[in-house]
Amino acid sequence: MLEIKNLHVTVEDKEILKGIDLTIMPGEIHAVMGPNGSGKSTLAYIMTGREGYEVTEGEVLYQGRDLLAMAPEERAAEGVFLAFQYPVEIPGVPNTTFLKEAVNAQRRHRGEDELDAMQFLKVVRQKVKELGIADEMLKRAVNVGFSGGEKKRNEMLQMALLEPRLAVLDETDSGLDIDALKAVADGVNALRAPDRSMLVITHYQRLLDHIVPDKVHVLAGGRIVRSGGKDLARELERTGYAEFATVAA
Amino acid sequence: MTTAGAQPFVEQYGALKGALPGVGLPWLAELREAGLARFASLGLPTPRDESWKYTNLRPLEKVAFGTPNGEAVSIDRLPSLLPAGASENRLVFVNGHYRADLSTLKSLREGVEIGSLAAGLERSPETVAEYLGQIAPAGGAAGEQPGEQPLLALNTALSGDGLMLRLGRGAKVKTPIEVIFIGAATEQALAYHPRNLIVLEPESQAVVIEHHVSLGGGATFANSATEIELGDGALLHHYKMQAEGPETFHVSTVHARVGRDAHYDSFGMSLGSRLSRNEVSVRLNGQGANCHLNGAYMVRGKQHCDTTTLVEHLVPRTSCREVFKGVLDDEARAVFQGRIVVHPDAQQSDGHQLSKAMLLSERAEIDIKPELEIYADDVKCSHGATAGDLDHEALFYLRSRGLPEGPARRLLIEAFLTESIEAIAAEDLCPAFLASIADWLKT
Numbered sequence: 001m002l003e004i005k006n007l008h009v010t011v012e013d014k015e016i017l018k019g020i021d022l023t024i025m026p027g028e029i030h031a032v033m034g035p036n037g038s039g040k041s042t043l044a045y046i047m048t049g050r051e052g053y054e055v056t057e058g059e060v061l062y063q064g065r066d067l068l069a070m071a072p073e074e075r076a077a078e079g080v081f082l083a084f085q086y087p088v089e090i091p092g093v094p095n096t097t098f099l100k101e102a103v104n105a106q107r108r109h110r111g112e113d114e115l116d117a118m119q120f121l122k123v124v125r126q127k128v129k130e131l132g133i134a135d136e137m138l139k140r141a142v143n144v145g146f147s148g149g150e151k152k153r154n155e156m157l158q159m160a161l162l163e164p165r166l167a168v169l170d171e172t173d174s175g176l177d178i179d180a181l182k183a184v185a186d187g188v189n190a191l192r193a194p195d196r197s198m199l200v201i202t203h204y205q206r207l208l209d210h211i212v213p214d215k216v217h218v219l220a221g222g223r224i225v226r227s228g229g230k231d232l233a234r235e236l237e238r239t240g241y242a243e244f245a246t247v248a249a
Numbered sequence: 250m251t252t253a254g255a256q257p258f259v260e261q262y263g264a265l266k267g268a269l270p271g272v273g274l275p276w277l278a279e280l281r282e283a284g285l286a287r288f289a290s291l292g293l294p295t296p297r298d299e300s301w302k303y304t305n306l307r308p309l310e311k312v313a314f315g316t317p318n319g320e321a322v323s324i325d326r327l328p329s330l331l332p333a334g335a336s337e338n339r340l341v342f343v344n345g346h347y348r349a350d351l352s353t354l355k356s357l358r359e360g361v362e363i364g365s366l367a368a369g370l371e372r373s374p375e376t377v378a379e380y381l382g383q384i385a386p387a388g389g390a391a392g393e394q395p396g397e398q399p400l401l402a403l404n405t406a407l408s409g410d411g412l413m414l415r416l417g418r419g420a421k422v423k424t425p426i427e428v429i430f431i432g433a434a435t436e437q438a439l440a441y442h443p444r445n446l447i448v449l450e451p452e453s454q455a456v457v458i459e460h461h462v463s464l465g466g467g468a469t470f471a472n473s474a475t476e477i478e479l480g481d482g483a484l485l486h487h488y489k490m491q492a493e494g495p496e497t498f499h500v501s502t503v504h505a506r507v508g509r510d511a512h513y514d515s516f517g518m519s520l521g522s523r524l525s526r527n528e529v530s531v532r533l534n535g536q537g538a539n540c541h542l543n544g545a546y547m548v549r550g551k552q553h554c555d556t557t558t559l560v561e562h563l564v565p566r567t568s569c570r571e572v573f574k575g576v577l578d579d580e581a582r583a584v585f586q587g588r589i590v591v592h593p594d595a596q597q598s599d600g601h602q603l604s605k606a607m608l609l610s611e612r613a614e615i616d617i618k619p620e621l622e623i624y625a626d627d628v629k630c631s632h633g634a635t636a637g638d639l640d641h642e643a644l645f646y647l648r649s650r651g652l653p654e655g656p657a658r659r660l661l662i663e664a665f666l667t668e669s670i671e672a673i674a675a676e677d678l679c680p681a682f683l684a685s686i687a688d689w690l691k692t
């Protein structure tokens with residue numbers, strides 16, 4: 001599904017990622033954990049094509065294709081989804097309009113018929129119900145006035161509607177109370193499928209109590225310094241990241 | 250002495266004065282002569298005039314405008330902003346001439362007078378005399394008052410036809426009164442000077458929609474003037490769409506007097522003309538008087554769009570909200586000049602003003618000049634202005650969900666402008682305004 005090979009990335013002339021190697025097979029969930037400033041968010045953004053990140057070396061293959069050569073909208077339409085750490089507020093655009101535009105843009109890209117208003121409403125109502133989201137959130141402008149939990153749930157709603165092949169969750173647990181965290185995790189788990197992979201980026205282990213990963217990687221100082229199974233997350237919870245600070249330096 | 254730029258218009262007056270509305274009325278002839286004298290001495294405004302610092306009329310001076318004859322133009326389809334049946338009163342003016350054959354007027358009832366100004370001057374000249382040139386004084390010697398408006402003076406001299414609306418005490422006209430101004434020119438450039446008079450006596454209510462369009466693709470200069478008197482407790486919703494052709498000049502001067510607990514609510518959308526200026530002056534002269542001056546504009550190419558407002562708080566407890574939003578592309582320029590004057594007696598005045606511009610090109614420009622003059626101590630007044638590009642974070646967010654850059658940009662621009670439409674009380678009008686935004690974004 002995803003192959004990251006020797007990836008080096010600089011931001012404003014500062015090297016943030018210093019040679020990442022990571023392979024995710026279809027159906028796998030990988031967690032990337034690490035202290036603040038280790039390059040976790042850079043890894044998330046580089047996957048979706050945000051401006052301001054320069055790849056100086058290495059490559060990223062998605063389903064065998066050069067992901068880095070694709071525009072952000074092309075990546076999305078090909079099945080890459082980023083759940084934002086800080087979802088963006090868009091005043092004046094009703095959430096429903098936004099969701100419908102997104103779904104139909106991706107359908108157009110894939111040569112599928114667009115959903116009309118009725119068809120779309122039917123789909124979105126079903127997803128909203130499954131995720132336990134208030135209908136009223138659909139009418140409001142995208143993320144405007146949403147609480148932290150509502151914003152993250154809205155990300156999950158988008159993910160459920162867009163049905164990506166590869167979902168990247170960037171600190172989806174940050175700022176959530178335990179109920180919201182569970183709701184978000186339920187949304188993610190509902191989407192687990194043999195042909196869908198996920199990259200869960202988090203600082204804390206607690207999200208991984210609810211979304212159990214197949215593999216855990218520790219990112220420190222721009223490198224993956226250790227990889228292991230789901231137990232590695234527990235170990236980190238006990239020991240912290242202190243030991244990796246020296247490894248990375 | 251007549252200035253060079255003014256000379257052609259002064260000559261036009263000589264040729265036209267026998268054919269202007271209300272000919273033969275001595276008071277009106279006097280008003281016109283005073284307007285002409287004033288215009289002749291002031292000349293066309295230049296950037297040396299403080300109020301015209303950012304808007305240069307030189308391109309206007311270079312065009313030789315002839316005098317129009319509205320009767321000769323055939324109109325196949327009326328460009329209405331309303332769905333069929335939504336309006337009972339529609340007045341159509343072509344190059345400043347009233348066209349009864351294209352207009353629909355519901356038979357008048359007691360206390361409701363809707364028609365052309367020329368007809369009003371024939372039917373009840375004494376009523377018109379009471380207000381015309383009184384709400385927007387344009388006579389007198391140059392230099393008499395600071396807010397000199399040479400183009401208003403020119404309009405006063407050459408006033409063509411326009412809307413006359415007079416509602417008696419308590420009269421309410423529920424459906425919108427639509428007034429369509431068509432500028433029709435081909436090779437010969439034409440200038441015309443619409444003049445509107447709206448008098449709402451106490452507790453009366455109306456919705457007026459102005460729609461300015463072009464036919465024929467030629468150059469026109471529409472120099473419009475509107476006087477509005479709102480009696481105590483009156484309510485006027487005043488909407489305007491200016492979608493004239495790319496070769497046109499559009500200048501509109503509005504003067505409104507708002508009485509006790511009366512409300513003047515105006516919204517204008519500008520997307521046409523190579524050069525346009527909307528100048529609105531409101532006198533809040535009764536306690537509890539309130540106004541909304543809102544607008545939106547979309548300009549591109551080398552279009553120039555000027556919004557100039559003056560709100561005077563003259564007595565205690567008056568309020569005003571102004572929000573103007575614009576989108577500028579290419580080398581387009583916009584001007585926003587907003588002046589608020591709180592007079593010494595006007596305690597508890599509440600005045601807020603906001604200009605938000607979205608600049609889509611590095612060569613687009615907006616000049617903003619807010620002016621607050623406050624002579625009372627217990628007031629709430631503020632102004633704010635923003636100018637910037639599209640929100641890059643929002644753009645990336647949309648693209649990351651699969652929207653290509655073009656549609657994503659359009660969605661954001663549309664959202665920015667749509668917010669200003671949402672406050673329109675005449676629901677029948679919203680689809681046309683929304684469609685104008687969508688159309689603009691498509692081209």
